[in-house]
Amino acid sequence: MADLINYYSFSKDEWKKFYSDIELPLTEHELKHIKAFNDQISLQDVSDIYKPLVHMIRLQKDNFSEWQTKKARFLHKPVRNVPFIIGISGSVAVGKSTTARVLEDLLTNYFTGEHIQLITTDGFLYPNAELKKQGILDRKGFPESYDMKALINFLNSVKSGVPVIKTPVYSHQVYDIVPDQFEVINRPDVLIVEGINTLQLPQNQQIYISDFTDFSIYMDADPDLIEKWYLERFGKLMDTAFLDPDNYYHKYAIGDRNQAFDMAKDVWQRVDMPNLNENILPTRSRADMIMHKTVGHLIDRLYLRKY
Ligand SMILES: Nc1ncnc2c1ncn2[C@@H]1O[C@H](COP(=O)(O)OP(=O)(O)O)[C@@H](O)[C@H]1O
Ligand SMILES: CC(C)(COP(=O)(O)O)[C@@H](O)C(=O)NCCC(=O)O
Numbered sequence: 391m392a393d394l395i396n397y398y399s400f401s402k403d404e405w406k407k408f409y410s411d412i413e414l415p416l417t418e419h420e421l422k423h424i425k426a427f428n429d430q431i432s433l434q435d436v437s438d439i440y441k442p443l444v445h446m447i448r449l450q451k452d453n454f455s456e457w458q459t460k461k462a463r464f465l466h467k468p469v470r471n472v473p474f475i476i477g478i479s480g481s482v483a484v485g486k487s488t489t490a491r492v493l494e495d496l497l498t499n500y501f502t503g504e505h506i507q508l509i510t511t512d513g514f515l516y517p518n519a520e521l522k523k524q525g526i527l528d529r530k531g532f533p534e535s536y537d538m539k540a541l542i543n544f545l546n547s548v549k550s551g552v553p554v555i556k557t558p559v560y561s562h563q564v565y566d567i568v569p570d571q572f573e574v575i576n577r578p579d580v581l582i583v584e585g586i587n588t589l590q591l592p593q594n595q596q597i598y599i600s601d602f603t604d605f606s607i608y609m610d611a612d613p614d615l616i617e618k619w620y621l622e623r624f625g626k627l628m629d630t631a632f633l634d635p636d637n638y639y640h641k642y643a644i645g646d647r648n649q650a651f652d653m654a655k656d657v658w659q660r661v662d663m664p665n666l667n668e669n670i671l672p673t674r675s676r677a678d679m680i681m682h683k684t685v686g687h688l689i690d691r692l693y694l695r696k697y
Contacts, residue, residue, distance in 0.1 A: 397693040409442035477588035480609030483620035490584035504579035511585025512560035545602040565638035589673035608677035
């Protein structure tokens with residue numbers, strides 16, 4: 391990534407040294423909690439990578455809140471608590487939702503008294519029935535498969551301080567939007583928005599997701615590794631589907647396992663990899679931070695935007 395002239399580049403060893411003067415209370419309980427939702431996650435990485443990151447986000451958020459207060463005073467408007475929004479982008483299966491959950495946990499733990507919430511932009515995918523109607527079911531994840539207007543309105547409502555906002559829910563197990571199920575976003579201090587499209591600039595839009603984010607992260611890795619992680623996740627989703635006929639992966643779980651993996655490989659090659667190359671990777675250089683992952687999901691390099 392020699393072309394990234396506007397980024398500082400750090401090895402993990404360099405990055406971890408930036409955390410020194412404040413104590414992040416990463417207790418046994420906290421580490422257990424993280425292990426409970428992903429027992430594969432490296433706790434060394436949580437400490438080396440995320441402690442400095444959380445510290446840096448603290449500095450940025452304080453700066454952001456101070457500016458919001460000054461701006462309100464300048465404009466003779468009431469001072470209010472404007473949510474700080476963090477966007478997390480990257481390929482399907484690169485580990486965005488796992489990173490987002492670790493960050494949610496750590497921010498909740500460290501930003502004492504502040505309300506941290508997390509949503510995924512998957513909730514703004516059109517339901518399968520609508521994708522079918524439009525003839526784009528095999529374009530799930532591509533820009534046209536999202537209800538961008540609803541997503542932008544949602545982000546605008548969050549920033550404007552609307553008290554209770556319901557967002558639709560996407561389930562990987564059902565492989566669709568779950569009807570009548572919502573998540574409630576209620577005046578967070580920090581909202582983490584995770585999704586493949588958080589840095590995209592769709593041509594038919596005038597306002598973008600990134601107009602509402604205050605710090606953005608792009609999760610990066612070699613596409614061959616991401617394919618491997620995609621297939622491993624497919625295997626895990628099959629493993630949990632055996633006893634549940636309503637689960638999208640049930641038909642694969644009870645059938646021939648090799649054939650199921652062949653199908654998943656085909657979906658990766660036809661849908662998710664082209665989407666990575668055409669629509670996701672080109673947005674990498676817009677991120678404030680690029681986290682590069684290697685074998686075993688370990689983070690080996692970080693890039694931080696200089697200006
Ligand atoms: N840091 C990590 N350590 C171990 N496994 C991980 C890590 N991050 C992600 N994974 C695994 O990789 C797969 C894809 O991760 P996920 O967070 O679902 O990706 P995304 O949200 O980008 O689609 C999942 O099986 C997940 O458990
Ligand atoms: C819903 C998604 C677009 C979102 O990706 P995520 O980053 O949450 O894994 C993706 O998981 C997906 O379903 N892609 C369509 C092709 C496929 O079945 O992989």
